[in-house]
Amino acid sequence: MSDASLNSASTTQPGEAGFGDFFALLKPRVMTLVVFTALVGLLAAPVAVHPVVGLAAILFIAVGGGASGALNMWWESDIDAIMKRTAGRPIPTGKVARDEAFAFGVTLAVFSVVMLWLATNALAAGLLAFTIFFYVVIYTIGLKRWTPQNIVIGGAAGAFPPMIGWAAATGTISIESVLMFALIFLWTPPHFWALALFMRGDYDKAGVPMLTVTHGRRATRVHILAYTVILSVMAVGAAFTQIGGPVYLAVALVFNALFLRDALAIWRRDEGQAEADDYRVEKRAFRLSLWYLFAHFTAILCEAALRGLGMAGWT
Amino acid sequence: MSFREEHELHKRRFGRNLGLGLVLAGFVVLVFGLTIAKVANENFALPQTTQQKGD
Known part of the structure; x- marks a missing residue:
């Protein structure tokens, strides 16, 4: 050496x-x-x-x-x-x-x-x-x-x-585990596309075909809203399955309302507005998405704990 | 002054060796714990062995 x-x-x-x-x-x-x-x-x-x-x-x-x-x-x-x-x-x-x-x-x-x-x-x-x-x-x-x-x-x-x-x-694999899979699967696109909107330039330089690059930023905003709507329906609907319950439903209603509000705001904005306030809404949606997933899984855990104590979901 | 001055490289090697040692020790403890947990399970049964004549 x-x-x-x-x-x-x-x-x-x-x-x-x-x-x-x-x-x-x-x-x-x-x-x-x-x-x-x-x-x-x-x-x-x-x-x-x-x-x-x-x-x-x-x-x-x-x-x-x-x-x-x-x-x-x-x-x-x-x-x-x-x-x-x-x-x-x-x-x-x-x-x-x-x-x-x-x-x-x-x-x-x-x-x-x-x-x-x-x-x-x-x-x-x-x-x-x-x-x-x-x-x-x-x-x-x-x-x-x-x-x-x-x-x-x-x-x-x-x-x-x-x-x-x-x-x-x-x-085994069951409907409950598939629902938890679906929750993360549908959450990932709006989470990362919100990031891609305000981390502009990084993916362009690397040549990764992010939606923001290939289909434009307008299409990305539409995609974020579409995925968030589907996610919200699934996430709230899961409250009425075996993994859900009143606690989960309360958490899901609050966080899906907030996430939908941000996704709608992202969809309504154009690049000029976003640049003017340094992607404030996109950054807020990204931060919220982290809490969103954490809150849903914590609620599933709470429901499991309540079932363990004999206070089962909806019964 | 020490006989041999320690280089940053030596610190890094020591850190890596120490880290690996702790990970291995943790793994040994985990496998031991797993063994106890599995053997203590009420469904645990030793494999059936064929009885030989005269036993």
Whole structure:
């Protein structure tokens, strides 16, 4: 190793990345969403799970999600280096080599699936394997750079964790777990398109065919409203199923009303108005969307807890 | 002054080794806990073995 490389603090030799650099490859912020929604899926299931088995299941689902993140960063290091939002990731900054990220991701993916199988059941492990495959191969490598519907497809991958949590507890797929899947799946497009509206320029430079680039910003505003309307119907309707109840209904009514209000405001505005107030409404809708998902899943968790105490949903 | 000055690289390696060590230790504890949880389950049964004549 030369003195020059030894003294360089900005770049790292292969095999010399720190622990935190590898942890950053797992996309810890996305992982928190995976952990939370998987946990709700697991706890909302009408089957008691041993706490250690539950903890292990959530951990392995999180590791599987992290592996997807690492493989996503491996494949996308070229466009990550271009976009402001992602330029600080471990591969573009030279902290972790691409090959290292690939090996790390594949190892963790295999490890998480096998361990989830051993800890719970084959269906949960199979769903986790499919999620990783779907996110990395179908979304990241296959469709993200080819279709403006990339966000919709990517959203499907992000929607699987509660379904995996439910399958880990019950060993089945049911209408309740499909509803939780649908909630995240329909929430993702308006959430990301709101971001794409005010993070303008980033995706254009990277050449990712975001809806804002391919179909224009007006069409994106229409899409946000359309998806939010469908989402609201589904989210409120879920209150009358097994995972819902009065608490969930109250939360769903409030948050869907707020989200619809913002989606309508986004639809009514044009670019001139948005630029004039620095995308105030779009930014507000994005922030609200984060609370929206958190509130819905917390409400599902509350309903599950109430059922556990014998205060079941609507009965 | 110490005999060998510690470079930032050494700190990073130590941090990585320590982190990996803690993760592995945690994994061992988790697998142990899983084993106890599974064995303690009331549905747990050892695999059937064929009885040999004269046993």
